[in-house]
Amino acid sequence: MTPWLSVVGIGEDGLAGLTPAARALVDGAAVLIGGDRHLAMVPDDGRERLPWPSPLKAIRPELERRRGRPVCVLATGDPQWYGVGARLCRWFDRDEISIVPAPSAFSLACARMGWSLPDIEVLTLHGRPLATLAAHLYSGALLLALTENGETPMRAARLLCSLGYGDSRLTVLEQMGGPRENTVAATAAAWGDRSAAALNTLAIECVAGPDAALLPRVPGLPDEAYRHDGQLTKREVRAATLAALSPIPGQLLWDVGAGCGSVAIEWLRGALGARAVAVERDPGRAKLIADNANALGTPLLTIVERTAPEALGGLDRPDAVFVGGGLTADGLLDVCWQALAPGGRLVANAVTIEGERALFECRDRIGGGLTRIAVSHAKPLGSFTGWRPSLPVTQLSARKRG
Numbered sequence: 001m002t003p004w005l006s007v008v009g010i011g012e013d014g015l016a017g018l019t020p021a022a023r024a025l026v027d028g029a030a031v032l033i034g035g036d037r038h039l040a041m042v043p044d045d046g047r048e049r050l051p052w053p054s055p056l057k058a059i060r061p062e063l064e065r066r067r068g069r070p071v072c073v074l075a076t077g078d079p080q081w082y083g084v085g086a087r088l089c090r091w092f093d094r095d096e097i098s099i100v101p102a103p104s105a106f107s108l109a110c111a112r113m114g115w116s117l118p119d120i121e122v123l124t125l126h127g128r129p130l131a132t133l134a135a136h137l138y139s140g141a142l143l144l145a146l147t148e149n150g151e152t153p154m155r156a157a158r159l160l161c162s163l164g165y166g167d168s169r170l171t172v173l174e175q176m177g178g179p180r181e182n183t184v185a186a187t188a189a190a191w192g193d194r195s196a197a198a199l200n201t202l203a204i205e206c207v208a209g210p211d212a213a214l215l216p217r218v219p220g221l222p223d224e225a226y227r228h229d230g231q232l233t234k235r236e237v238r239a240a241t242l243a244a245l246s247p248i249p250g251q252l253l254w255d256v257g258a259g260c261g262s263v264a265i266e267w268l269r270g271a272l273g274a275r276a277v278a279v280e281r282d283p284g285r286a287k288l289i290a291d292n293a294n295a296l297g298t299p300l301l302t303i304v305e306r307t308a309p310e311a312l313g314g315l316d317r318p319d320a321v322f323v324g325g326g327l328t329a330d331g332l333l334d335v336c337w338q339a340l341a342p343g344g345r346l347v348a349n350a351v352t353i354e355g356e357r358a359l360f361e362c363r364d365r366i367g368g369g370l371t372r373i374a375v376s377h378a379k380p381l382g383s384f385t386g387w388r389p390s391l392p393v394t395q396l397s398a399r400k401r402g
Contacts (some may be wrong), residue, residue, distance in 0.1 A: 005063065005092060007073045007085045009102030012178025012199075014041040018353045022100040026072050032075030033059065037199075039076070056084070060091055067096075078104035082124040082146055105201045108176040112183065113203050120144055124201075128300075130155050135269055135297025137165060138216070139208035147202050150195040155366050156202060157191035164212025170194045171203040205335065215296065217269045219243065221262070227288050227295065231259035233324055236375045236392050237349065238262055244347045244397040245320045247271035254279065254318040255338065256308045257325020261289030267320075268298040275300075276317055280325075281307040309335040317341050323348040327355040348396045359396040370396025377387045 006025040011017045018026065026032070032042060053059055062073065076103040078394055079085030084117045085099050110117045121136050124146040129255035133156060136143055147153065160168050174197035175183040180306055208214075215221055220239030226232055233241060247254065247270040255264035258278035258376055267276050271397045278301055280286045286305040293301040304311050309332045321336040327350055330389065346368070350356045361369055376387040 003070050003096055004068050005073070005088065006008045006098040006100065007075055007079045007088060008100050009077050009079050010038060011102045012042060012175050012181070013076060017177065019100065025098065025100060026074070029065055029070045029072030031069060031071040031153055032074065033071065038074035038076070052054065055328040057089070064089070066139045076105070077094050077102050080105070081106060082126070103177070104142050105146060105176065109173050109201045109203055112173055112176065113171065115142055125152055125156070128193040129294070130159060131299040132297055134161060134163060134295065135178055135272070137163060137206055137208075137297075139206060139212075141204075141206040143204040143206065144395050145202045145204070147200055150198045150200065153196050153200065153202050154191060154193060156204070160188035160204070160353075164209040165206055167207040167209060169205040169207070170184075172200050173203065174200045176201065186349060219266050219270055221266060221296070226260050226262055226292050228260035229285065229288065230283060231325070233259065233349065234375070234390065237373050238266065240265050240320060240371075240395065241347055241349060242270060242374055244395065245322055245345055245393040247274055248319065249273040250275075251319035252276065252316055254312065254315065254321045254336065254339075256312070256323045256332070257323060258289055259285060259324060260291050261303075263322050263324060264289075264301055265293055265296050265298050267303060269296065277301075277302045277308065279308050281305065281311075308332055312336070312339060318344060320345045321347070327358045333358065334365070337362075337366050337398075338399065342402055344400045346396070346400070350394045351391045354395045358377050359394055363396055363398070366398050368396055371395045371397070
């Protein structure tokens with residue numbers, strides 16, 4: 001099929017910055033689609049124009065009605081970098097689409113900052129919670145973020161200060177590639193209430209203060225990183241649990257009986273782009289999960305406030321399931337096992353004899369391995385120091401074959 005739908009990246013320099021091939025697609029289109037800013041870059045010559053609707057998915061039937069006519073979508077920079085190009089490629093066959101990118105905001109920002117793109121982390125805060133930024137912070141990190149609007153840098157500065165990163169340097173790159181390009185820089189602590197141009201990209205050079213929490217992405221965050229009511233998978237057991245679950249980018253975890261959400265949160269932190277659903281019947285604990293998810297940079301964690309296994313019906317098929325609570329609920333482990341996709345992992349922890357019995361019986365049905373995890377910590381014992389054991393944890397780990 002000859003492509004009828006073109007996606008052309010355009011910068012702040014407008015039509016003048018397009019390559020001849022990109023300009024030919026724009027000039028030859030019967031229909032132009034884009035934001036108001038993009039459409040204003042093309043002189044109005046009577047051709048049909050469609051501004052982006054809200055929600056964006058409403059454009060899909062409009063495009064399908066025009067299938068076969070030359071349609072050109074104008075997008076900012078590289079349409080495949082958090083842009084509309086990827087979505088269009090999910091809606092239509094690849095041979096129907098022609099994509100011509102312009103330099104992305106990330107490429108332009110690296111050129112301005114003198115950074116190497118492979119050495120930095122990139123993210124978008126456009127249409128995403130600002131709390132997402134927290135998952136990317138560590139001393140020495142170089143971050144580039146697409147922003148929501150001119151208030152995003154100010155809000156990011158306040159978040160950095162609250163997390164002990166007030167000495168981090170923020171550089172706001174406004175309207176890059178156009179005649180109104182401008183750069184503003186200051187530390188997060190000195191940023192104040194200043195706003196930026198609506199179109200801006202945020203560069204952050206992270207500097208952790210002495211009181212900043214050390215929160216790596218590998219499993220096993222300090223227990224103190226979480227708000228909880230005692231229902232917390234402790235650090236050492238949590239690290240072993242995540243190792244058995246094996247977080248993979250793009251995969252989905254069910255955290256059943258989630259408590260304060262620690263396993264689901266560290267699954268998301270360990271594999272950026274992964275997804276997770278925390279199932280918790282207690283409203284107070286569901287609120288703790290939401291608070292912890294925001295504080296630790298995983299605000300997109302889905303929380304289902306219902307009782308399992310009834311709560312599991314209708315959820316997307318998981319690639320991994322962790323059962324941390326409710327093990328003795330009738331049929332829960334079997335429901336989780338049946339729901340798993342091929343290659344999926346089931347991990348369940350028990351501290352009671354009744355819970356252990358459920359794990360042994362489940363192992364007899366589905367296979368897998370059982371591990372006993374016993375952890376002791378050095379504690380004062382009179383004027384001396386002794387080992388104080390925590391409750392041992394029995395862990396079932398099984399992988400679904402075929």
